[in-house]
Amino acid sequence: MKLHFKICALFIFLATPLQAGQDAIVVREAVVYSASSSTSQAVGKIAAGSRVSVFERKGGWKEVYFEQESIVGWVRGYQIREASLAPAMEAESGSDSRGFLAGLAAFSRKASGFFRSSNSTTSSGTATIGVRGLSEAEINAARPDYDELKKMQQYASNNVRLVEFRQIGQLSENNVKHLAADKKQAKSTAANRVSEK
Amino acid sequence: MNRNCRYSLILVIGLWFGGMGSTTALDFGELVDLGNKLKKIVSDVPVEEEVRIGGNLVSGLLGAAPLVEDPALQQYVNDVGYWVASRSSRSDLPWTFGVIDSDGINAFAAPGGYVVITLGLYNLLQNEAQLAGVLAHEVAHVVRRHHLIALQKSMRREFLTDLTVLAADDKKKGRKLENLVNAGVQLYATGLDREDELDADLRGVVLAARAGYDPFALLDVLTTIDSINPTAEELTVMLNTHPPIADRLNRLAERMDGRLDRFASGRTNPERFRRVALNP
Numbered sequence: 017m018k019l020h021f022k023i024c025a026l027f028i029f030l031a032t033p034l035q036a037g038q039d040a041i042v043v044r045e046a047v048v049y050s051a052s053s054s055t056s057q058a059v060g061k062i063a064a065g066s067r068v069s070v071f072e073r074k075g076g077w078k079e080v081y082f083e084q085e086s087i088v089g090w091v092r093g094y095q096i097r098e099a100s101l102a103p104a105m106e107a108e109s110g111s112d113s114r115g116f117l118a119g120l121a122a123f124s125r126k127a128s129g130f131f132r133s134s135n136s137t138t139s140s141g142t143a144t145i146g147v148r149g150l151s152e153a154e155i156n157a158a159r160p161d162y163d164e165l166k167k168m169q170q171y172a173s174n175n176v177r178l179v180e181f182r183q184i185g186q187l188s189e190n191n192v193k194h195l196a197a198d199k200k201q202a203k204s205t206a207a208n209r210v211s212e213k
Numbered sequence: 214m215n216r217n218c219r220y221s222l223i224l225v226i227g228l229w230f231g232g233m234g235s236t237t238a239l240d241f242g243e244l245v246d247l248g249n250k251l252k253k254i255v256s257d258v259p260v261e262e263e264v265r266i267g268g269n270l271v272s273g274l275l276g277a278a279p280l281v282e283d284p285a286l287q288q289y290v291n292d293v294g295y296w297v298a299s300r301s302s303r304s305d306l307p308w309t310f311g312v313i314d315s316d317g318i319n320a321f322a323a324p325g326g327y328v329v330i331t332l333g334l335y336n337l338l339q340n341e342a343q344l345a346g347v348l349a350h351e352v353a354h355v356v357r358r359h360h361l362i363a364l365q366k367s368m369r370r371e372f373l374t375d376l377t378v379l380a381a382d383d384k385k386k387g388r389k390l391e392n393l394v395n396a397g398v399q400l401y402a403t404g405l406d407r408e409d410e411l412d413a414d415l416r417g418v419v420l421a422a423r424a425g426y427d428p429f430a431l432l433d434v435l436t437t438i439d440s441i442n443p444t445a446e447e448l449t450v451m452l453n454t455h456p457p458i459a460d461r462l463n464r465l466a467e468r469m470d471g472r473l474d475r476f477a478s479g480r481t482n483p484e485r486f487r488r489v490a491l492n493p
Contacts, residue, residue: 172310
C-alpha cells in the first residue's frame with residue numbers, strides 16, 4: 017500500500033516541472049534495501065549512471081524510486097548525487113557546481129589573484145586566472161612565505177567571536193563518542209598510536 | 214613530570230638514538246622497543262615546538278599558493294574551523310585556518326593547529342556542514358599528530374637530531390629547520406599513510422557531529438570528489454596522497470551506519486555559506 021501510494025505520488029510529481037534536489041544520479045552501483053539498514057532485505061541493484069528520484073533521507077540512507085525497474089527502496093546516501101548539481105568536473109573549466117552566481121564569485125577571486133600577481137612581488141606561480149592546481153612540482157619548489165603566515169594568523173578566530181557565530185548558525189554542542197575503527201584500521205593505528213586524551 | 218623534565222627525556226632518548234651507529238645490530242624485540250620510544254618522543258614534542266614546526270610547514274604551502282584575498286571568507290573559514298577544533302581533545306592549540314588561491318582540490322594540515330583548504334575544493338562545497346566536515350578531517354590529523362609521526366618515519370634519525378638542535382637553540386638551527394621543513398613540505402606531495410586518512414575521516418565526522426553539524430556532509434564531499442574525472446590536473450596531488458575515495462566512502466559509511474543517524478539532522482547552514490561565497 018505504501019509502495020502504491022509513493023508510486024502514485026511520483027506520477028503526480030512527474031506531471032509537474034522537476035525541482036532541483038529531487039532528481040539524483042547513481043554514482044556507483046547501489047544495492048537497494050527494503051529499509052534504511054544493510055541488515056534489511058536487498059530488493060535490487062541500480063547501475064551507476066542511472067537516474068532515480070529521492071523521497072526522503074534517514075541518517076546516511078536515502079529512499080529512492082528507480083523508474084526503469086520500478087524499484088523503491090533505500091540506498092546509502094553517498095551512492096547517489098543530486099542531478100541538479102553540474103558535474104564537478106566543470107569546476108575545472110571555470111563554472112561552479114553551486115550555480116552561476118557562485119561561479120561568478122569564484123571567477124572574481126581568481127581574477128583578483130591575477131591582478132595582484134601582476135602588480136606585486138609575490139613569487140607564487142598559482143595566482144593566475146588559469147586553471148593550474150597546486151601540483152607536486154609547485155609544492156616541492158615552493159619557498160616558505162612567512163608574511164602570508166602572519167596574515168593567516170590575523171584571521172584566527174576566538175571564543176568571543178564564536179558566541180555570535182554559533183548563535184546565528186544555531187550550532188549546539190553534542191556529546192558523541194569516537195567511532196571504533198574497523199579491524200584493518202585498528203591494526204594499523206595500534207602500530208602508530210599516539211596517546212590522545 | 215613537568216614539561217622541562219619531559220623534554221629533557223626527549224633529548225636524552227633522542228641523543229641515545231642519534232648516537233647509535235647504522236652498523237649496530239638490532240633484533241626484532243629491540244626494534245619494537247625503539248619504535249615505541251620514538252612514538253613517545255613524538256607525543257612528547259612540546260606544543261610550542263609543534264606549533265613552530267607547523268608554522269614553517271604551512272609557510273611552505275603558502276609559498277606555493279598564497280591566501281585568497283577575501284577577509285570575510287578567511288574569517289568565516291576560521292570561525293567554522295575553530296568551532297570544530299574546540300570540540301576536539303586539543304582545543305588549546307592556536308588553531309589557524311586559511312583558504313589558498315589554488316584550483317587544486319585538496320586540504321592540508323600542519324602540526325600545531327594549521328589547516329589550509331584550496332579554493333578549488335572550497336568552490337566544490339555546497340554548505341557549511343561540508344566545510345566543517347573537510348576542516349574536521351584535517352583537525353583530526355593534527356589532533357592525532359599524523360604529520361609528526363610521518364616526519365619521524367621519513368627522517369628517522371635526522372628527525373630526532375633536528376628536534377634536539379631546535380630545542381638547544383644551536384647555531385645550526387637554521388639549516389636543520391630548513392631540512393625539517395623540506396621533509397615536511399615533501400610530505401604534502403607524498404601523503405600520509407592510507408590508514409591515517411581513514412582514521413581522520415572517522416574522527417572528523419564525530420567532531421562535526423559534536424559541533425552540531427550533519428556528519429554525513431563529509432560523505433557528500435567525498436562523493437563529489439569521487440565523481441570528478443580522475444585525470445583532472447587539480448586532482449593529481451589529492452589522488453597521489455589519499456587512498457581511493459571509494460574505499461574511504463565504503464569504510465566510513467560502514468562505521469557510521471546506525472551510530473550517527475541521530476545527528477543527521479544537524480545544521481548545514483547553506484544560506485550563510487552562500488552569503489560568504491557571494492561576497493568576494
